[in-house]
Amino acid sequence: MLHEPIRDGAPALRPLDPPADYALVRAVIEFISQEYRAQPSLAEIARALRVPEAELCETFRRWSGLTPKAFLQAVTIDHARRLLAEGLPLLDAAMEVGLSGPSRLHDLFVKHEAVSPGSWKARGQGLSFAYGFSASPFGRALVLWTDKGIAGIAFSDEAHGGDEGALEDMTRRWPAGRFARDDEGAAARAAAIFDPAAWRPERPLRIVLIGTDFEVRVWEALLSIPTGHATTYSALASRVGAPKAARAVGAAVGRNPISFVVPCHRVVGKGGALTGYHWGLTRKRAMLGWEAGVLARA
DNA sequence: ACTATGCCCTTAA
DNA sequence: TTAAGGGCATAGT
Incomplete structure (x- = not known):
């Protein structure tokens, strides 16, 4: 499933901080691009970047509205291939919105x-x-x-x-x-x-x-x-x-x-x-x- | 003589 | 089976 359960009753999010958020997002993308062969788990990514896992999730959610896992799935080659073949948006969740x-x-x-x-x-x-x-x-x-x-x-x-x-x-x-x-x-x-x-x-x-x-x-x-x-x-x-x-x-x-x-x-x-x-x-x-x-x- | 391509072909795990 | 890399046709600046 593409959408992970997103936390209910989560503590209040910090105010939007685009510069800091993007810096972390960028680091994650770069790390994944280098280490994708090893299929690192969320925990491993967090450890490698020395960021608490909860903060990783929260930042992604604040920045993109997605969990890190959903975000990363949305930018894999497989996913891109499929959306190209069917003209679909990047995320299954968006399908119900319709194509036109x-x-x-x-x-x-x-x-x-x-x-x-x-x-x-x-x-x-x-x-x-x-x-x-x-x-x-x-x-x-x-x-x-x-x-x-x-x-x-x-x-x-x-x-x-x-x-x-x-x-x-x-x-x-x-x-x-x-x-x-x-x-x-x-x-x-x-x-x-x-x-x-x-x-x-x-x-x-x-x-x-x-x-x-x-x-x-x-x-x-x-x-x-x-x-x-x-x-x-x-x-x-x-x-x-x-x-x-x-x-x-x-x-x-x-x-x-x-x-x-x-x-x-x-x-x-x-x-x-x-x-x-x-x-x-x-x-x-x-x-x-x-x-x-x-x-x-x- | 440059490309933010695409296709076909090897070669090496 | 797949990934990575070289060769080459291609068209616009």
């Missing part, structure tokens, strides 16, 4: 527009961006936007140059743009993006897609994959009318500037394996597991 209609209620609703080829060719000439940093369920995030909507999301990791690295990753895409910092604006936008309770069809998130024609077509196709579902690079290629261009699609997916909102984490290899992610495979796994939790709570 109601399940869309739990999507992050997005309205997008593409920037004119002129602005694109000018490498951002004439565009002014605001940006800022904020906590997110997947670590410290950089949000970047124009007056038309969100233009980029990046993640700040020690390993990749921290805040500077994240900002550089965005600015180098539009070297001729103007950039001004606004952390408050970023926090407000991050709240709308990363809190499922704030996802409302009547209040869609506005985003701008700045890229080549092919890239924009691929990114638009990504937007039609519902929360908790997944597709493959080759299926995506057929979808944009270039059935043999799986690899080029992979490259285009990899250049998506608005990670998470444009759900490039919902694309896996044909065999169900997580093949790559600009912001690290661990984060991709975390996003897929977290989304399984969003559906399970629906």
